[in-house]
Amino acid sequence: MVGRSILVTGASGFLGASLVRHLALSEAFSVRAPVRHLRVCFPASVAVLPIADLDASTNWQSALSGVEVVVHASARVHVMNESAQDPLVEFRKVNVEGTLNLARQAAAAGVKRFIFISSIKVNGEATLPGKSFSAEDVPAPVEAYGVSKLEAEQGLYELAESTGMAVVIIRPVLVYGPGVKANFLSMMRWLSRGIPLPLGAIHNRRSLVALDNLISLIVLCIDHPRAANQTFLVSDGEDVSTTDLLRKLACALGKPARLLPVPGWLLQGIAELLGRRSLSQRLFGSLQVDISKNQALLGWKPPVSLDQGLRLTAQHFLESRNS
Structure with a gap:
């Protein structure tokens, strides 16, 4: 029996590679892993697909054919020695334009659910001791990366309203784990x-959030009916x-x-x-x-x-x- 088809972007990354391996262990899922450069080894059951850079022009049509759920973990993350004259422009190319391009094509291909791995930086950079961010807080990103993630979230919710494709937003704190x-x-x-x-x-x-805990929440959100069109923060508690x-x-x-x-x-x-x-x-x-x-x-x-x-x-x- 062939399981539900899931596309995981960012499959060569810290989170994406572990998520792909985890999903591949279950007969409930058929996993596709689009990669630009194959840096990791995946189980033989995983369909590894070559893909171009993530931007507004990327063609996802063949990768999305028959896919029911997309987990979008690919992003332009923090650059320690940023050389871009306007970092926000560069973050938007990937995190906003690239994400929404993928999501539009996913909706057109009949994808039922789009899980977006965002960032706690959408909420802000800091809390007062004893005060916590919640998923219902008014977003207050400070840096360009957080701004780009918020703009992607807003675009995804607009797309969900116009297409009926369910969207799930997950904002992790600092993720740690093997590797x-x-x-x-x-x-x-x-x-x-x-x-x-x-x-x-x-x-x-x-x-903080352990890699296994983040993956656990993502997997639950693949099918859970009450996760649709919701935003979740995630940590170890x-x-x-x-x-x-x-x-x-x-x-x-x-x-x-x-x-x-x-x-x-x-x-x-x-x-x-x-x-x-x-x-x-x-x-x-x-x-x-x-x-x-x-x-x-x-x-x-x-x-x-x-x-x-x-x-x-x-x-x-x-x-x-x-x-």
Whole structure:
């Protein structure tokens, strides 16, 4: 029996590759993975399709034939050393124009549901301690990336009204898990080397989401009737300070956490003087989300705890380092 046909964009990425593998394990789904460059290995059951760059001119007709659900995880993400004269223009080309081009073709092809992986940055960059973002908040993006994701969300909801194709918006917080890159990987490297870090007195609150938890919510939203035309925030449901996160991660790595109790306000001031405001916000600021809507509407709770997610992440890091 052939399962429901699902197209997953961003299949070569951190989330997309894991989602494709997860879906391929189930006979309920027939998975298509459009990629520009094949950087990962997929199960033989996955139909790997060559695709051009994601923009307003991409032709998705053959890839969408017979597809019932699209999970759109491809995006232009943050660029550390941004060279574009106007970053918002570049983000819009992919995240807005490319997304809406795909969605219009999906609706025309008879796709029933379009799941868009957005970003918590649509809500904003920070919350006050004890205050959480919710899915019903008025969006307040600050940076170009968040603005582009919001514009894509708005375009998708307009398309849903005019075509009848159901849309689901998922806004993850920072995603971690086996194979994570960027700042999370740097933290594991520092801790594994026993490098002393001046982060032992940070009293912020941050929401994170394990890769397995994000995939769990996406899979539920493929079929759940009450997910249609809804927006969901997603996290592990456990908020943690930067200091406690480093302690938990060090424990998962089997290493002592050498954290020096330097006042957070002092470190934040130094970071901002050095022009590292975004890094300062991630390390010292708070960002919490309320995921109670997911339980109330879908009956969804995170299946993986923060400690379990960190252990899986650390185990993969240690195994890949030793291989």
